[in-house]
Amino acid sequence: MxxxxxxxxxxxxxxxxxxxxxxxxxxxxxxxxxxxxxxxxxxxxxxxxxxxxxxxxxxxxxxxLSHWEPDSALCRFNRVPAGTRQVLPDDLFAVLLQACDVAACSEGAFDPTLGALIDLWGFGPPGPIPTLPEPAAVAAARASGGWERLALDPETRSACQPGGLQLDLSAIAxxxxxxxxxxxxxxxxxxxxxxxxxxxxxxxxxxxxxxxxxxxxxxxxxxxxxxxxxxxxxxxxxxxxxxxxxxxxxxxxxxxxxxxxxxxxxxxxxxxxxxxxxxxxxxxxxxxxxxxxxxxxxxxxxxxxxxxxxxxxxxxxxxxxxxxxxxxxxxxxx
The missing domain is CATH 3.10.520.10 (ApbE-like domains)
Structure with a gap:
């Protein structure tokens, strides 16, 4: 029907x-x-x-926006030193702003900072994994993320890299x-x-x-x-x-x-x-x-x-x- x-x-x-x-x-x-x-x-x-x-x-x-291109603005942000605030290009900032809004509205069911977890499970650029990750590795990768830690600033169009945050926008890009x-x-x-x-x-x-x-x-x-x-x-x-x-x-x-x-x-x-x-x-x-x-x-x-x-x-x-x-x-x- x-x-x-x-x-x-x-x-x-x-x-x-x-x-x-x-x-x-x-x-x-x-x-x-x-x-x-x-x-x-x-x-x-x-x-x-x-x-x-x-x-x-x-x-x-x-x-x-690409997490597959090493020279993309997203990948460069993933590599900047801990404790720095980076001014982002317009499209990247716009997508992150929407992503964080959805994260807040869903009480964390959506998160644009899951890059480390996605890689750990074999769904990112490093490719498939031979064995399942250990719970301790999952906990460590999860602890390295957290959309709130981006601390987006609309006035300066910037985001904070507190250290370890790995952006992945595959669910919104x-x-x-x-x-x-x-x-x-x-x-x-x-x-x-x-x-x-x-x-x-x-x-x-x-x-x-x-x-x-x-x-x-x-x-x-x-x-x-x-x-x-x-x-x-x-x-x-x-x-x-x-x-x-x-x-x-x-x-x-x-x-x-x-x-x-x-x-x-x-x-x-x-x-x-x-x-x-x-x-x-x-x-x-x-x-x-x-x-x-x-x-x-x-x-x-x-x-x-x-x-x-x-x-x-x-x-x-x-x-x-x-x-x-x-x-x-x-x-x-x-």
Whole structure:
């Protein structure tokens, strides 16, 4: 069965608001994953020039946000001496500001300073690990983090490196990059487009036939047949999904997902298979999906309700998978 979600508030979609032109597609690879842009090309647009502009923007973003590039602003911050305060470039500071806000709202279920833990569990640049980390090593890596220790200062756009803090923005950087590419397209006069990076999406405007950009919400492969397919109209809306079925560590008869709980230092085991969040900001949707994933089914649904988030949770109940919708998402059902 297929169900439909439609944003509660839609901008006018009349003859004067429909984009004119053909729908074109550009795609490539970035951040270890794929990206694609579908857009209504205005007359005279050179798609290859647009591709170059997109790649330049990706390069600029990765030079600030990547934890895989040793010379990025993020990696340089990770290496500065203890006890120093560093002025950060605009994009890095903006992402950290949002990340710390989500961390505070989720009572620590989200944390942008988990680099040491992520590396320890084999999900960072050093690569996979041969054996599981010892509890003492997990405790030490967890103690080296803590988003509060960044002590962000909006006036100077700076952050503190108290020593040992290792930034990792993999749970928010894709969403932010989606937003920035969407803004780039809008700045080029491309008002109608769908941007996707590694499954995180943002749609703006409408197509020439005045229809929205429709996408199917991602769900775990195990959910096929037991959870309804949901399609959503991304009309000035973003969708981001967090789940442990893409990246994991198999050791013996156990599987450890890549979602780590900052409060324990260990991979989550709370019955949540995936969380999708819909929001105007893909950056916020990306981070919020991760935070809800870590919280677990009941606290996640309570948090989504409290903060007015449109969220879809896929939960294991007994031996089956079931779906839960937050009140805002439920009101979007057509």
């Amino acid at each position: 297929r169900r439909v979600l439609i944003p509660a508030t839609l901008a006018p979609i009349g003859p004067g608001h429909a984009a004119r032109g053909s729908i074109e597609t550009l795609s490539g690879r970035v951040m270890g994953t794929t990206w694609s842009v579908r857009f209504v090309a205005p007359p005279g647009l050179d798609a290859q020039v647009l591709r170059s502009l997109i790649q330049i923007e990706f390069g600029r973003l990765m030079a600030q 894709k969403g932010y990059s989606v937003d920035r590419i969407s803004d780039l397209l809008a700045g080029q006069g491309i008002a109608s487009h769908l941007v996707e990076i590694g499954g995180e999406l943002r749609g703006r405007g409408v197509k020439p036939d005045r229809s929205s950009w429709w996408v199917a919400l991602e769900a775990p492969p195990e959910a096929l047949g037991s959870v309804d397919e949901i399609v959503v109209a991304l009309h000035d809306l973003s969708a981001a999904t967090s789940g442990d079925y893409h990246r994991f560590l198999d050791r013996g008869d156990r599987r450890y997902g890549h979602s780590l709980d900052p409060r324990t230092g260990f991979p989550i085991e709370n019955g949540l298979f995936s969380v999708t969040v819909l929001h105007a900001s893909c950056m916020l949707a990306d981070a919020a999906a991760t935070a809800l994933m870590v919280l677990g089914p009941e606290p996640a649904l309570a948090a989504a309700t409290r903060h007015g988030l449109a969220a879809r949770l896929v939960v294991r109940q007994g031996g089956a998978l079931a779906e839960q919708l937050s009140p805002v998402a439920a009101r979007m059902l057509s």
